[in-house]
Amino acid sequence: LLFIKKLSLKKEDFKKNINQWKGCENGLHDFDFKDKKAEIKTFAKNGIIRISIPDQLDIEKNKNIYFICFGLLKKDGQFSLNDLIEEIKEKLDDDLSFIFKDKLKSYGYFEIHKNDYNEKYRNFDEHFYKITSEFPKILSKDTQSGITNISYGLDTNLLSSFDIGKNKIKEVFTDEKN
Numbered sequence: 001l002l003f004i005k006k007l008s009l010k011k012e013d014f015k016k017n018i019n020q021w022k023g024c025e026n027g028l029h030d031f032d033f034k035d036k037k038a039e040i041k042t043f044a045k046n047g048i049i050r051i052s053i054p055d056q057l058d059i060e061k062n063k064n065i066y067f068i069c070f071g072l073l074k075k076d077g078q079f080s081l082n083d084l085i086e087e088i089k090e091k092l093d094d095d096l097s098f099i100f101k102d103k104l105k106s107y108g109y110f111e112i113h114k115n116d117y118n119e120k121y122r123n124f125d126e127h128f129y130k131i132t133s134e135f136p137k138i139l140s141k142d143t144q145s146g147i148t149n150i151s152y153g154l155d156t157n158l159l160s161s162f163d164i165g166k167n168k169i170k171e172v173f174t175d176e177k178n
Contacts, residue, residue, distance in 0.1 A: 001081070001084040001085065001088060002040070002070050002084065002123065003017070003030070003031065003038065003040050003068055004017045004018060004021070004088055005084060005087060005088060007169070007170060007173045007174065008088075008091070009170070009174055010174075011091065013173075013174055014088070014091050014092060014096065015096055016033075017031065017173075018092070018096060018099060018100050018103070019099070020032055020033050021103055023040075024103040024104070024106045024107045025103070025106060028053070028055060028056060029056060029062070029065070033173075035064055036064035036065070036066060036172065036173075037062050037064065037065045037066070038065075038066045038067075038068055038173065039056045039057070039065060039066070039067050039068070040068050040069075040070070041067070041068075041069045041070075042069070042070050042071070042072050043069055043070075043071050043072075043125075043156060044071070044072065044073065045071070045073060045124075047071070047125075047155055047156040047157045048153040048154070048155055048156070049069050049153065049154045049155075049156060050151065050152075050153055051137070051138075051151065051152050051153070051154060052150075052151040054137065054138050054139050054140045054143075054150050055139065055140050057131050057135070057137040057139070058137075058139050058140070058141070059131050059132070059133065060141075064130075065130075065131040066128065066129065066130055066131070066169065066172060066173075067127075067128075067129040067130075067131055067135075068126075068127070068128055068129075068169065069126065069127040069128075069129070069156060070123055070125075070126055071123065071124045071125030071126065071127075071156075072121045072122065072123060072124070073121065073122050073124050074119065074120065074121055074122075075122065076122050077119070077120025077121045077122050078120060078121070078122050078123075079120060079121060079122075079123075080117060080118045080119055080120050080121070081109070081117040081119075082114055082117050082118060085104065085109070088100065089101075125156070126166065127156050127159065127163050128163060128164050128165060128166060128168065128169035129159065129162045129163060129164065130162070130164050132162070134162075135159075135162050136154060136159070137154075138150055138152055
């Protein structure tokens with residue numbers, strides 16, 4: 001939702017981003033645009049991002065993968081999940097609002113349980129990576145047979161050389177050709 005909010009600068013961007021939101025439909029990546037993918041993760045103060053599906057970072061399968069990470073803390077929280085949802089819904093027409101609500105349901109968000117999502121968070125940091133062959137990752141193809149489950153952490157404190165920055169990521173995902 002932070003990706004949709006922060007990278008939807010125009011009304012058309014909301015439509016494009018909500019329609020391309022595929023993680024809620026069991027997609028490999030959170031957002032699947034025709035020639036680029038966006039994988040979204042959150043991390044806490046320690047800066048560790050958890051990876052539990054290695055193929056999300058496999059550039060042999062998808063050449064243009066962007067890895068967008070939002071640091072969230074509860075201390076001095078400024079917004080809740082409900083706040084983000086309402087902020088996005090205000091920007092949508094009825095048809096797109098229906099699609100958005102349907103995608104939220106597929107993630108397990110139901111209006112009837114709205115009061116369960118009032119905890120406040122603060123977005124204290126953001127990182128925007130373009131996955132390259134040099135980006136540290138463990139891929140399924142690199143593991144020995146018999147290994148069935150891989151989960152690992154990436155330390156944002158050690159990835160600064162891969163961060164392409166907010167301006168570049170906005171340029172990539174607000175380009176008219178998407």
